[in-house]
Amino acid sequence: xxxxxxxxxxxxxxxxxxxxxxxxxxxxxxxxxxxxxxxxxxxxxxxxxxxxxxxxxxxxxxxxxx
Amino acid sequence: xxxxxxxxxxxxxxxxxxxxxxxxxxxxxxxxxxxxxxxxxxxxxxxxxxxxxxxxxxxxxxxxxxxxxxxxxxxxxxxxxxxxxxxxxxxxxxxxxxxxxxxxxxxxxxxxxxxxxxxxxxxxxxxxxxxxxxxxxxxxxxxxxxxxxxxxxxxxxxxxxxxxxxxxxxxxxxxxxxxxxxxxxxxxxxxxxxxxxxxxxxxxxxxxxxxxxxxxxxxxxxxxxxxxxxxxxxxxxxxxxxxxxxxxxxxxxxxx
Numbered sequence: 001x002x003x004x005x006x007x008x009x010x011x012x013x014x015x016x017x018x019x020x021x022x023x024x025x026x027x028x029x030x031x032x033x034x035x036x037x038x039x040x041x042x043x044x045x046x047x048x049x050x051x052x053x054x055x056x057x058x059x060x061x062x063x064x065x066x
Numbered sequence: 067x068x069x070x071x072x073x074x075x076x077x078x079x080x081x082x083x084x085x086x087x088x089x090x091x092x093x094x095x096x097x098x099x100x101x102x103x104x105x106x107x108x109x110x111x112x113x114x115x116x117x118x119x120x121x122x123x124x125x126x127x128x129x130x131x132x133x134x135x136x137x138x139x140x141x142x143x144x145x146x147x148x149x150x151x152x153x154x155x156x157x158x159x160x161x162x163x164x165x166x167x168x169x170x171x172x173x174x175x176x177x178x179x180x181x182x183x184x185x186x187x188x189x190x191x192x193x194x195x196x197x198x199x200x201x202x203x204x205x206x207x208x209x210x211x212x213x214x215x216x217x218x219x220x221x222x223x224x225x226x227x228x229x230x231x232x233x234x235x236x237x238x239x240x241x242x243x244x245x246x247x248x249x250x251x252x253x254x255x256x257x258x259x260x261x262x263x264x265x266x267x268x269x270x271x272x273x274x275x276x277x278x279x280x281x282x283x284x285x286x287x288x289x290x291x292x293x294x295x296x297x298x299x300x301x302x303x304x305x306x307x308x309x310x311x312x313x314x315x316x317x318x319x320x321x322x
Contacts (some may be wrong), residue, residue: 009171040294042312043249060296060307062248063220063252065263066103066195 001053014053019046021057033060068092073165077119085286091119095165097283098122098188102175104129104151106138106268107193107217107275108215113141114276115166116159120283122167123159124187127151128174138265140196180206189279192216192244193272195259197251205245208232213282215290216244217275220261222299224271227309228278228290240311241291247309266301 001016005025012024018041022029034041035058041049051057069077069091080086080094097120101108104127114252115123130176131154141158142151152170159168171183175194180202184190190212191204200216207229214229223322231243274295281287294309 028116029254030250033247035296038305039308040247040310042246042310042314044312044314048164060225060294061220062197062252063218063223063225063261064195064197064200064251065220065261066105066107066193066268 001051002058003051003053004056007065014051016051017047018049018051021051022046027059031062032057036058038061072304073119076163080118083286085230086280086284090284090286093284094119094280095121097189097246098124098187099189099191099279099283100124100126100184100200101191101193102126102183103195104139105135105156105193105195106263106265107219107272108191109141109155110269110272111191111193111217111276111279112155112159113162114273115279116163116168117243118276119163120166120279122169122187124169124171124174124183124265125152126156126171126173126183134259137214138263138268140269143208175202177202181210184210184212187212189213189215190283191275191279193275197248200244201251204229208243213280214244215275215282217271219263219271221266222264224267224274224297224299226271226274226278226290226295226297227293228282230289230291233291236293242309242311243315245315246312247294249315250310264299267297270297270299 002009018034037056077091080091099120101111104125129151130148131142131151141155146154152172156168156170190207208231210234217226229243232243234240278290293306295306297304
């Protein structure tokens with residue numbers, strides 16, 4: 001299935017959870033939030049939230065500067 | 067207490083707005099806002115809130131002015147280097163609007179002093195520069211039911227939200243708090259000193275935070291509670307996304 005991540009189309013094998021996506025992409029879940037179709041996915045839902053074809057995903061980095 | 071002639075002239079552009087007007091201006095002058103962090107975000111927040119005629123603005127910071135601050139902290143000048151940020155900012159803000167009561171808190175926020183610091187204020191603004199302080203502020207604002215306007219910057223990026231997680235949405239789901247976005251502090255310190263920051267970007271995000279403070283006080287428009295505004299300076303794009311309460315979140319009163 002094709003998914004848009006940070007504006008780029010990527011191809012993944014379905015079915016895939018948000019947690020699996022982070023693992024496949026080697027993204028550090030401690031430093032980022034996942035935005036799925038303009039909604040931040042709660043961290044406790046990473047295993048249950050499935051990614052679907054045509055989803056738009058943005059990786060939002062935590063920033064703490066002031 | 068109504069506005070005198072000088073105040074009517076000073077706040078004329080507010081008074082013209084149907085969302086603010088005389089009643090909104092009165093709410094602003096009755097409001098007490100605590101700003102934590104007199105840095106890149108704190109400067110525009112303080113300048114715009116003081117110019118807006120907020121009643122009381124508390125400033126919390128234990129740092130002194132350094133040369134590298136001047137790239138973005140516009141209330142300071144070279145002659146201020148080595149002096150207390152809070153003291154220098156208080157003087158500059160008093161010049162900007164002598165009607166605003168500026169309260170100086172020259173100290174660093176910690177888990178022991180936070181409750182006392184926020185007690186006298188209606189709204190808390192988080193412009194701090196580290197995750198540990200952000201969690202302390204979030205937890206105390208949740209416990210003591212203080213509206214929290216939170217902003218953060220790094221490199222070319224900025225984020226703004228409003229947290230009041232003791233309230234629920236129309237479906238009865240609690241609103242999110244800071245921990246709904248950042249459940250625990252990342253191991254690496256992502257502050258401006260280590261990652262770098264575009265000075266003007268702190269102006270963008272700090273100004274957005276000041277707008278949200280004014281909205282919360284006057285009731286104008288839609289609260290950012292439950293939403294996160296994300297500014298991507300490199301692409302020149304801004305978007306607002308939904309931020310949900312996380313049932314695993316320990317700070318919303320309910321846990322699985």
